[in-house]
Amino acid sequence: MKLIVILIVILIYFGEANAGDIEWILNDKESSPCLLADMNIKVNFSYNASSDFNRQKSLYEIPNNLTKVDLVRSYCNDTESFLAVNWEHGNIFEITFIKYNKSYELSKFHVSLNATDILKDISDNKTIEIMYERLVNDSSFDTPANFSFHCNREQILNSTNNDGSSIILSKVQFEAFRRNNNKDKKFSLAKDCESNFKPDIVPIAVGLSLIALIIIVLIAYIVGRRRQQARGYLNIM
Numbered sequence: 001m002k003l004i005v006i007l008i009v010i011l012i013y014f015g016e017a018n019a020g021d022i023e024w025i026l027n028d029k030e031s032s033p034c035l036l037a038d039m040n041i042k043v044n045f046s047y048n049a050s051s052d053f054n055r056q057k058s059l060y061e062i063p064n065n066l067t068k069v070d071l072v073r074s075y076c077n078d079t080e081s082f083l084a085v086n087w088e089h090g091n092i093f094e095i096t097f098i099k100y101n102k103s104y105e106l107s108k109f110h111v112s113l114n115a116t117d118i119l120k121d122i123s124d125n126k127t128i129e130i131m132y133e134r135l136v137n138d139s140s141f142d143t144p145a146n147f148s149f150h151c152n153r154e155q156i157l158n159s160t161n162n163d164g165s166s167i168i169l170s171k172v173q174f175e176a177f178r179r180n181n182n183k184d185k186k187f188s189l190a191k192d193c194e195s196n197f198k199p200d201i202v203p204i205a206v207g208l209s210l211i212a213l214i215i216i217v218l219i220a221y222i223v224g225r226r227r228q229q230a231r232g233y234l235n236i237m
């Protein structure tokens with residue numbers, strides 16, 4: 001009895017622990033997630049300060065906890081998924097994913113910052129625009145269909161117009177084009193950027209350690225019971 005309770009508690013714990021807080025989720029018409037994304041985003045750019053003739057450098061980190069998915073503009077269709085996210089006063093980022101035959105790509109990443117809102121020393125009412133477009137031969141974000149993409153290390157997306165600005169991503173996980181009518185707000189198995197397509201080892205490791213744990217608990221229980229019986233105690237469950 002106790003054993004079963006312990007096992008159930010362990011199973012629930014592992015189940016819940018896996019359901020992390022995914023920052024941005026977009027649902028399809030059946031209200032199943034079709035696009036999920038989570039990452040830290042820094043924007044590296046320079047600008048003309050009002051007080052100074054030198055260009056100033058800035059590294060701005062997008063405050064994830066203030067962001068909201070723009071549900072009007074974001075969409076998922078069979079070939080294209082578009083995530084638009086807003087925060088505070090007119091700040092926006094947008095990611096476009098494109099699906100090919102058996103895989104999909106992060107195709108565009110656009111950030112538009114309200115300079116007046118995020119910088120103290122700028123006089124004009126300006127926006128800072130950074131646009132990244134994937135080069136045809138770049139496969140850094142190639143993801144097989146039905147998988148998510150995962151990358152912990154920093155990845156730098158250089159601005160396409162070569163103005164020296166860039167978008168710096170870290171702790172990235174995303175999944176686009178999910179079509180399995182699964183209402184779970186969880187990522188599918190991940191392709192990790194550090195491997196040449198090997199599905200994320202983590203779920204397998206968790207499964208194996210769970211099995212090991214169950215076996216250990218079972219052995220301990222059986223051994224314990226044998227000892228008790230050998231000593232002739234009355235066994236009250």
Ligand SMILES: *[C@@H]1O[C@H](CO)[C@@H](O)[C@H](O)[C@H]1NC(C)=O
Nearest residue numbers: 046047048049052053054055
């Ligand atoms: C910033 O100032 C430089 C000259 O110092 C000028 O060439 C450049 O066009 C300015 N950039 C913007 C965005 O105003």
Ligand SMILES: *[C@@H]1O[C@H](CO)[C@@H](O)[C@H](O)[C@H]1NC(C)=O
Nearest residue numbers: 040061062063064065066067
């Ligand atoms: C958002 O996160 C920052 C730092 O991570 C924290 O200082 C701030 O209080 C948080 N804001 C909200 C609304 O949770």
Ligand SMILES: *[C@@H]1O[C@H](CO)[C@@H](O)[C@H](O)[C@H]1NC(C)=O
Nearest residue numbers: 075076077078079080081082
């Ligand atoms: C997906 O949406 C994009 C942009 O609105 C559009 O160009 C494309 O034709 C759509 N594709 C499908 C299959 O509906």
Ligand SMILES: *[C@@H]1O[C@H](CO)[C@@H](O)[C@H](O)[C@H]1NC(C)=O
Nearest residue numbers: 089090091114115116117118
């Ligand atoms: C930019 O930010 C400033 C200050 O927060 C605000 O007054 C202005 O309306 C914002 N601009 C846009 C386009 O939202």
Ligand SMILES: *[C@@H]1O[C@H](CO)[C@@H](O)[C@H](O)[C@H]1NC(C)=O
Nearest residue numbers: 098099100101102103104105
């Ligand atoms: C997708 O498949 C079609 C036919 O099966 C092929 O002509 C096309 O080149 C493929 N596209 C890519 C990007 O692999």
Ligand SMILES: *[C@@H]1O[C@H](CO)[C@@H](O)[C@H](O)[C@H]1NC(C)=O
Nearest residue numbers: 090114116123124125126127
């Ligand atoms: C900045 O631009 C926004 C929209 O373009 C406008 O609503 C706001 O009043 C402007 N702010 C200033 C200080 O000019």
Ligand SMILES: *[C@@H]1O[C@H](CO)[C@@H](O)[C@H](O)[C@H]1NC(C)=O
Nearest residue numbers: 134135136137138139140141
């Ligand atoms: C992609 O092609 C461009 C030129 O078209 C080249 O400069 C670049 O190094 C290539 N990148 C990769 C990852 O092969």
Ligand SMILES: *[C@@H]1O[C@H](CO)[C@@H](O)[C@H](O)[C@H]1NC(C)=O
Nearest residue numbers: 138156157158159164165166
């Ligand atoms: C991005 O830009 C930096 C410096 O401007 C350069 O060293 C780096 O090679 C660029 N990365 C790519 C993928 O083009």
Ligand SMILES: *[C@@H]1O[C@H](CO)[C@@H](O)[C@H](O)[C@H]1NC(C)=O
Nearest residue numbers: 044045059163164165166168
């Ligand atoms: C920001 O970009 C500049 C070049 O434009 C580079 O020298 C600097 O190291 C970058 N900063 C970070 C934190 O990557």
Ligand SMILES: *[C@@H]1O[C@H](CO)[C@@H](O)[C@H](O)[C@H]1NC(C)=O
Nearest residue numbers: 101102103144145146179180
């Ligand atoms: C992805 O999963 C769906 C449904 O689960 C399946 O119909 C489809 O064939 C899969 N696609 C690939 C490329 O495995």
